[in-house]
Amino acid sequence: MATADSNTDLRNGYTIMSVREALIRQEDTIIFSLIERAKFPINSPTYDKSYASSFDSLVEFIVKNTESIQAKAGRYKNPEENPFFPEYLPSSAAPNYPFPQILHPEAALININKSIWKMYLEELLPKFVAPGDDGNYAQTAACDLSLLQAISRRIHYGKFVAEVKFRESPQEYEPLIRAQDREGLMNLLTFERVEEMVKKRVEKKASVFGQEVGPVHDENQGKYKVDPSVVSLLYEKWVIPLTKLVQVEYLLRRLG
Amino acid sequence: MATADSNTDLRNGYTIMSVREALIRQEDTIIFSLIERAKFPINSPTYDKSYASSFDSLVEFIVKNTESIQAKAGRYKNPEENPFFPEYLPSSAAPNYPFPQILHPEAALININKSIWKMYLEELLPKFVAPGDDGNYAQTAACDLSLLQAISRRIHYGKFVAEVKFRESPQEYEPLIRAQDREGLMNLLTFERVEEMVKKRVEKKASVFGQEVGPVHDENQGKYKVDPSVVSLLYEKWVIPLTKLVQVEYLLRRLG
Numbered sequence: 001m002a003t004a005d006s007n008t009d010l011r012n013g014y015t016i017m018s019v020r021e022a023l024i025r026q027e028d029t030i031i032f033s034l035i036e037r038a039k040f041p042i043n044s045p046t047y048d049k050s051y052a053s054s055f056d057s058l059v060e061f062i063v064k065n066t067e068s069i070q071a072k073a074g075r076y077k078n079p080e081e082n083p084f085f086p087e088y089l090p091s092s093a094a095p096n097y098p099f100p101q102i103l104h105p106e107a108a109l110i111n112i113n114k115s116i117w118k119m120y121l122e123e124l125l126p127k128f129v130a131p132g133d134d135g136n137y138a139q140t141a142a143c144d145l146s147l148l149q150a151i152s153r154r155i156h157y158g159k160f161v162a163e164v165k166f167r168e169s170p171q172e173y174e175p176l177i178r179a180q181d182r183e184g185l186m187n188l189l190t191f192e193r194v195e196e197m198v199k200k201r202v203e204k205k206a207s208v209f210g211q212e213v214g215p216v217h218d219e220n221q222g223k224y225k226v227d228p229s230v231v232s233l234l235y236e237k238w239v240i241p242l243t244k245l246v247q248v249e250y251l252l253r254r255l256g
Numbered sequence: 257m258a259t260a261d262s263n264t265d266l267r268n269g270y271t272i273m274s275v276r277e278a279l280i281r282q283e284d285t286i287i288f289s290l291i292e293r294a295k296f297p298i299n300s301p302t303y304d305k306s307y308a309s310s311f312d313s314l315v316e317f318i319v320k321n322t323e324s325i326q327a328k329a330g331r332y333k334n335p336e337e338n339p340f341f342p343e344y345l346p347s348s349a350a351p352n353y354p355f356p357q358i359l360h361p362e363a364a365l366i367n368i369n370k371s372i373w374k375m376y377l378e379e380l381l382p383k384f385v386a387p388g389d390d391g392n393y394a395q396t397a398a399c400d401l402s403l404l405q406a407i408s409r410r411i412h413y414g415k416f417v418a419e420v421k422f423r424e425s426p427q428e429y430e431p432l433i434r435a436q437d438r439e440g441l442m443n444l445l446t447f448e449r450v451e452e453m454v455k456k457r458v459e460k461k462a463s464v465f466g467q468e469v470g471p472v473h474d475e476n477q478g479k480y481k482v483d484p485s486v487v488s489l490l491y492e493k494w495v496i497p498l499t500k501l502v503q504v505e506y507l508l509r510r511l512g
Contacts, residue, residue, distance in 0.1 A: 097391030135353030
């Protein structure tokens with residue numbers, strides 16, 4: 001029999017270590033998706049509700065309908081995935097797969113995608129895309145969807161972070177949960193040194209992945225496809241705080 | 257008035273230079289997409305026609321239906337885009353955008369996505385994904401779609417390459433076209449030194465974009481998310497020859 005240390009499979013494959021690795025890997029996906037979205041200018045008709053009478057807005061049309069297809073193919077059976085428009089989803093037509101179910105049922109349903117959607121469109125997007133219009137609105141919205149999904153997965157992964165931390169030392173969390181002490185929980189989950197390290201790492205990744213690779217051209221030295229400081233800001237202002245928000249909300253429901 | 261050199265806008269924005277830059281930028285998209293697909297193991301139920309009775313195969317279901325949504329949002333109005341399942345596409349519900357129309361109408365319709373699809377599933381995929389099954393079939397198929405679209409766009413960009421080359425020196429191409437001399441055209445389009453340079457560059461890009469970025473861990477040194485030699489092979493065996501095939505097929509119809 002395996003020893004019950006924090007790296008064994010007692011949590012159906014989720015451990016402090018595996019959760020940490022998943023978060024790091026998801027940074028790459030977010031940065032690749034930022035770079036791919038930045039290939040296109042802002043393309044504002046994509047977001048304009050009056051652009052075409054057949055759509056709410058083109059981005060909503062693409063996101064709702066693509067989510068719907070992916071739902072039918074089983075995407076949201078994996079508890080790591082959270083849809084932006086859950087009210088429109090058909091059920092899965094795919095056979096069940098035994099995804100590990102480690103989340104506490106009361107708390108598993110947390111979905112803050114409405115806030116992520118608003119933050120993305122109103123705050124993040126204008127910070128990293130160029131002005132302009134090249135007519136590629138469907139492609140732009142498809143890039144928005146991939147990026148939104150990557151950011152959402154990262155932030156909602158807070159549920160798994162919270163669950164493995166809780167199982168690691170329930171005695172630390174239970175009194176705060178019983179007292180419904182948000183601030184106490186937030187303090188317990190905050191490690192400024194780690195947050196600084198994450199911000200530095202994503203900035204470095206953005207400069208590595210967003211560089212021009214090829215024979216040295218002077219004019220491209222130090223030019224990045226997405227400003228690395230925007231990626232650091234995305235983590236500082238939204239990804240880290242919203243992940244902690246998800247963790248706190250999850251823990252508040254953990255004994256329910 | 258602007259001088260009629262090869263960099264002016266006489267070709268509605270397409271020039272030898274702009275086409276070359278687009279090809280280079282598309283390399284990054286292909287490599288990011290390869291890395292993202294490689295996050296998942298092979299996940300063979302994604303490709304298995306007997307997996308779920310509601311689907312042909314899950315990858316076909318995702319690709320056909322996502323293309324259909326994107327078509328409605330206007331994706332295929334851009335002559336740079338070529339669908340995998342043109343027979344299933346609804347027409348665009350978006351207002352028209354004035355995409356530059358530089359391709360010769362007879363030749364613009366070339367679509368070799370059937371060959372790309374077969375190559376991708378039968379030859380490329382097994383070369384760069386790990387064995388295994390993690391149940392994320394919808395996500396896997398969504399990654400397949402992004403990668404297929406990136407490879408297809410790159411290969412069909414051969415039409416634009418051929419058109420700008422033809423306009424640059426019609427006197428070189430016309431006799432070969434009139435003689436329907438495939439081999440002669442292929443020789444005229446082949447620059448081995450450039451092909452070698454492209455293969456080296458994509459291999460280098462794969463090693464830059466696929467590296468582990470962070471504090472130095474010995475166990476990750478020299479470990480890449482996708483083997484750079486597979487990217488070089490993808491270009492050598494398929495991307496470069498199929499782009500040239502598209503160019504030759506395009507030119508053969510150029511005076512039609």
